[in-house]
Amino acid sequence: MGQELKVIVFSLAHEEYGVEVESVRTIERMQPMTRVPKTPDFVRGVINLRGVVTPVIDLHGRFGFPPSEYTDNTRIIIVAVGDLEVGLIVDAANDVIDIDSDCIEDPPEVVGGIKAKYLRGIAKVSDERLLVLLNLKEVLNKNEIIQLEKLEEQV
Template sequence: MGEELKVIVFALANEEYGIEVDKVRTVERMAPITRVPKTPPFVKGVMNLRGVVVPVIDLKGRFGLKETEPTEQSRIIVVAVNDMEVGFIVDAANDVTDIDEDAIDQPPEVVGGIKAKYLRGIAKLDDRLLIMLNLSEVLNKNEIVQLEQMEA
């Protein structure tokens, strides 16, 4: 048995994804987002989270999937990446589950249209597959620099 990983399960375009709980700061309902000029289209802007300005990106847009209007179930998952907080807009944040580290396989080249570099692997749970995100790739260095300038 490998180590147990606690992950937050969220939905995006009919697929289920996971982010390790220790990288997640908070899960919020949709909130007002202020647009910021000269950012990539998937960067929706910034939000005020208890006095902290947090950049918000649409994960569907980031992965090249068709973006949709937020619904009642939509959530913003605020994660910490390299000492910076970023909000991800997702279709729904469903639950928290434990995954055995050994149950995570290498991702195929493309999963659901998403390049493997954004993925840490695929976790096999009893009756479903969970796509594990590689957060450092989802936010690559250049984008982090852009987002840090937004925070300033």
């Protein structure tokens, strides 16, 4: 048996995804954002989270999914990648589960339109439930992190 991995499960475009709990700072309800010019479309803006200016990206746009309406279930998952904290807009944050690392397989080239480089792997949670684990370092690749850091400085 491999080691246990604690993961926050969230939904996006009718699929379940996971991100490691240790990368997650907090989960927030949707809130007003300040739009910032000259940023990629998927960067929705910045929020003031307890005195910290935090850039927010919409994962629908990041992965090239059609936009979705924000609902009462929509959440912003605040994750830390290195020194940078970024909000990820998801359709809903569902629960926290433990996954045995032996149950995680390498991702195929493309899963639901998402390129493999954005994925850490696919976890088989049960016979009917697969969970796509995100690779946050790639979801927020270096060039975008530099852009987001500049964004924080502009505000």
